[in-house]
Amino acid sequence: MTEAGSKLFCNCKANYRGMEPNTNVCPVCIGLPGALPVVNRKSVELALAASLAFSCSTPEYIVFTRKHYFYPDLPKNYQISMYERAGGVPICRGGRVRYLDIHAWEWKECRLRRINIEEDPGKTVYGEGGILRSAEAYVDYNRSGVPLLEIITEPDLGSAREARQLVEYVLLVLEYLGVTNPRLEGAFRVDANVSVEGGERVEVKNIGSTLDVERAINYEIMRQSAILSSGGKVERETRHWDAERGSTRPLRQKEQEEDYLYFPDPDLPPIFLREMVDRARSLAALNDPSALFAQVVELGVSKEMAWSLVTTRPALELFLQSVKRGADPQLSARLIAVDYKGELREKNRDPYDPSSWPATEYVTELVRLVKEGVYTYDAVKGIVLPKLAENPMVDLKSVLPQRAENLDSIIDEVLKREERAVKDYLSGKAQAMNYLVGAVIKATGKKALDPRAIREAIEKRLGRGS
Amino acid sequence: MKSREAWQELEKIREGRDVVGHVEEVLARVEKWEGEVKAYISLEIPELLRQRGEELERRLRKGEKVGKLAGLLVSVKDNICTTALPTTAGSRMLDGYVSPYNATVVERLLAEDAIVIGKTNLDEFAMGSTTELSAFWPTRNPWDLTRVPGGSSGGSASSLAYGGADLSLGSDTGGSARLPAAYTATVGLKPTYGLVSRYGLIPYGNSLEQISPMARSVRDVALLLEVIGGWDARDATSLRVGSPVFSLEPAEARGQKICLVKEMVEGAEEPVEKLFWNVVEKLSSEGAELEEVRIPVLSKALPTYYTIAFAEAASNLARYAGIFYPSKGSSGIWEEYVGEARAKGFGREVKRRILMGVYALSEGFRDEFYVAATRVRRAIRDEVLKLTRRCIIAAQASPILPPRIGERLDDPLKLYYMDMYTVVANLAGVPALVQPIGFSHGLPVGIQWIAGPLEEQKLISLGLLVESLTGLAGVMVD
Numbered sequence A: 001m002t003e004a005g006s007k008l009f010c011n012c013k014a015n016y017r018g019m020e021p022n023t024n025v026c027p028v029c030i031g032l033p034g035a036l037p038v039v040n041r042k043s044v045e046l047a048l049a050a051s052l053a054f055s056c057s058t059p060e061y062i063v064f065t066r067k068h069y070f071y072p073d074l075p076k077n078y079q080i081s082m083y084e085r086a087g088g089v090p091i092c093r094g095g096r097v098r099y100l101d102i103h104a105w106e107w108k109e110c111r112l113r114r115i116n117i118e119e120d121p122g123k124t125v126y127g128e129g130g131i132l133r134s135a136e137a138y139v140d141y142n143r144s145g146v147p148l149l150e151i152i153t154e155p156d157l158g159s160a161r162e163a164r165q166l167v168e169y170v171l172l173v174l175e176y177l178g179v180t181n182p183r184l185e186g187a188f189r190v191d192a193n194v195s196v197e198g199g200e201r202v203e204v205k206n207i208g209s210t211l212d213v214e215r216a217i218n219y220e221i222m223r224q225s226a227i228l229s230s231g232g233k234v235e236r237e238t239r240h241w242d243a244e245r246g247s248t249r250p251l252r253q254k255e256q257e258e259d260y261l262y263f264p265d266p267d268l269p270p271i272f273l274r275e276m277v278d279r280a281r282s283l284a285a286l287n288d289p290s291a292l293f294a295q296v297v298e299l300g301v302s303k304e305m306a307w308s309l310v311t312t313r314p315a316l317e318l319f320l321q322s323v324k325r326g327a328d329p330q331l332s333a334r335l336i337a338v339d340y341k342g343e344l345r346e347k348n349r350d351p352y353d354p355s356s357w358p359a360t361e362y363v364t365e366l367v368r369l370v371k372e373g374v375y376t377y378d379a380v381k382g383i384v385l386p387k388l389a390e391n392p393m394v395d396l397k398s399v400l401p402q403r404a405e406n407l408d409s410i411i412d413e414v415l416k417r418e419e420r421a422v423k424d425y426l427s428g429k430a431q432a433m434n435y436l437v438g439a440v441i442k443a444t445g446k447k448a449l450d451p452r453a454i455r456e457a458i459e460k461r462l463g464r465g466s
Numbered sequence B: 001m002k003s004r005e006a007w008q009e010l011e012k013i014r015e016g017r018d019v020v021g022h023v024e025e026v027l028a029r030v031e032k033w034e035g036e037v038k039a040y041i042s043l044e045i046p047e048l049l050r051q052r053g054e055e056l057e058r059r060l061r062k063g064e065k066v067g068k069l070a071g072l073l074v075s076v077k078d079n080i081c082t083t084a085l086p087t088t089a090g091s092r093m094l095d096g097y098v099s100p101y102n103a104t105v106v107e108r109l110l111a112e113d114a115i116v117i118g119k120t121n122l123d124e125f126a127m128g129s130t131t132e133l134s135a136f137w138p139t140r141n142p143w144d145l146t147r148v149p150g151g152s153s154g155g156s157a158s159s160l161a162y163g164g165a166d167l168s169l170g171s172d173t174g175g176s177a178r179l180p181a182a183y184t185a186t187v188g189l190k191p192t193y194g195l196v197s198r199y200g201l202i203p204y205g206n207s208l209e210q211i212s213p214m215a216r217s218v219r220d221v222a223l224l225l226e227v228i229g230g231w232d233a234r235d236a237t238s239l240r241v242g243s244p245v246f247s248l249e250p251a252e253a254r255g256q257k258i259c260l261v262k263e264m265v266e267g268a269e270e271p272v273e274k275l276f277w278n279v280v281e282k283l284s285s286e287g288a289e290l291e292e293v294r295i296p297v298l299s300k301a302l303p304t305y306y307t308i309a310f311a312e313a314a315s316n317l318a319r320y321a322g323i324f325y326p327s328k329g330s331s332g333i334w335e336e337y338v339g340e341a342r343a344k345g346f347g348r349e350v351k352r353r354i355l356m357g358v359y360a361l362s363e364g365f366r367d368e369f370y371v372a373a374t375r376v377r378r379a380i381r382d383e384v385l386k387l388t389r390r391c392i393i394a395a396q397a398s399p400i401l402p403p404r405i406g407e408r409l410d411d412p413l414k415l416y417y418m419d420m421y422t423v424v425a426n427l428a429g430v431p432a433l434v435q436p437i438g439f440s441h442g443l444p445v446g447i448q449w450i451a452g453p454l455e456e457q458k459l460i461s462l463g464l465l466v467e468s469l470t471g472l473a474g475v476m477v478d
């Protein structure tokens, strides 16, 4: 939950990125003797909104649980987490994610088992040689205590691609709810449990991107299938995904479940959710990507473009605002989701940053100009959008091609002067038009002009246009 | 036997008596007794104490407003975090550890111009009932130096009993403030769970314990609780109540309803029994109404208490792994390193309790032990709450007189048995007061009163009444 503001149980920052090691810490998040955790209510509200978004049955109250294991980056040697037994009550039980398969354009469903709110451990950094060879390990507790949502699905996924699409969709929902910014480094991690018929379940840890979800699972399926088809056995184990090598390697054999000594954290009384439910419910309802997607498609926009809008929230906002102010939906969608977004990508600008996008009036004005035939779409795309993408705040007038009115007299003049070319053109020599267009552009003083618009204007003048 | 109450000292200071003089008086007591009693693990430098006294004198002379505890010397149990002095929790694990922050209660003491004189000895991590299990040394009972002062707040109790502090902060997980009070003729009040912030108390059994005011009289205990009580945003288990304000009017015996719970009255050795009934009968003859009741589920109180306390303790102590804290390992292999740091840092009893706590929480046993204990605990709480709605419970404080040093150490069951009357209030989360009622063969005997949640006032009023009957307010050794 990168957007939770503070850590789960203290006032240190939830977003620790870019800080000097061990500067985002306090007695609570490094677990000093006597320090006590106090829940950051925003984290609970966000988690509750997520639970509601995924149709969980939410309890009347939640109870945090201590989960014990010894590790240097876990300062208390227990993690405050959630568990459904021994008196613990997680924020969500059951529930489901309806996610979009963007290849078949159909909605699929994956059941959820549970959602937990828990604290992140610190980070261990190894010296030269990495985890295996380095003599030193350094621990940075800046991350220690940052709120995490642990979302556990049922085994409902049939392929690596489905898994990736599920993860992408879940991240989209969480982003819309303001829970996380999935593009921040380390904003999410995925553990994938993969089993191939005839073998045991293998857990793959340390998957850090949605692309790697697909890669890691496909690798595991191949690896396990190869073992099985050569007569071997796939044992239950935990493996580590190595993104650089594109392979998994064994982490530990799981002969038996580890004993985490779960019990409710006596420092944290039950937290009743009643007061938070209404707000969380409306937060979830107002920020549902599937509803927004349906709304855009309803306006006659293609599914591809609608998805492109929904997956880039500032684009979607701009689109919805523009349409609200009367802009043509299809044209707006094309301009925003396809061509402007493409320009941003080309210029390496962040499409998720609202300041990369122009004001709504710019979009409504451009769409109107195209719609009224003042400019062709290509002119806007080829001339206006690149400049806007460079500076969305630029005065729109200054980047518009010369207006057609000014052109009329220039065209008249050129046609009068270039009698021969006109004659050639009228007698069927098509190349003569290119010459005439060039002459007009030259006569205007080489200002940014749309050649196609000039061509159309000339044709109109000569009685050939439509 | 001498008598000195803190509130009297406070009045003298306000009337213009020099604070440094008071500091010197207390330091003289320390000089006389501390060498033998060993109540303190660390003492503030005397010169600094005098300076604090001078500073307060200056402020008083200028007519400035001073705090409610101005010039009083308070000893603080060494499991309560202070920045000025180390906090060891009586363990090698924390030998030399200095907390970077003050516990909320310490902040509140300082805000009221109290002077922290030192940190008192305790059984390691408050696990014990005699203060012999301190990793450093046993503390002796000033009334009989061959005997223990009770525990785990034995250092606090002894510091009061010999006059080495005006007031003291103890902690009470299963009787740790009340048992020492009974053994040293001092007063200990375990507040309602959540009335006093635990922020800065090194935890033993989080769901059971409270920092507890200790003093030589009921009035002094009330004074201290007024300062440390009330909601603290840093403790999620603290109750949303303001600082308590107490009336110092003793209760009337007439109309007082006292319930004698058989399970908490019977089973004490004879001299203890005798003094207990003396007081109860005196109250009755003055008009108090007595009622005998049974709460059969209390026969399970001790195992229930220890199961929960050990489970919580095992978890709390996991953090001591040689990274942040003084006890270190030497191995280059992580698991071995942690093992070394813990083997060296923890004492026998602490290890025993960790093992039992882990056992009570482990998969396959958790339901039978930890979960079952929480269920019995609820039943006990319900019974106690039902009773405290109509009466104050009278109970023994300890089944025995203060044992001799070494007497109880070999048999942990005998040690645990000392808490049989006190754990009930912790399991139920209700307030309980122990105050002296007499001496047997020169050894102090106390009585325990238990009221409903946030009914500290009732305990204080009754305690003041009992003091007026026994005349035992402010007593300390010569």
Ligand SMILES: [Zn+2]
Pocket: A007, A010, A011, A012, A024, A025, A026, A027, A028, A029, A030, A145
């Ligand atoms: Zn912190």
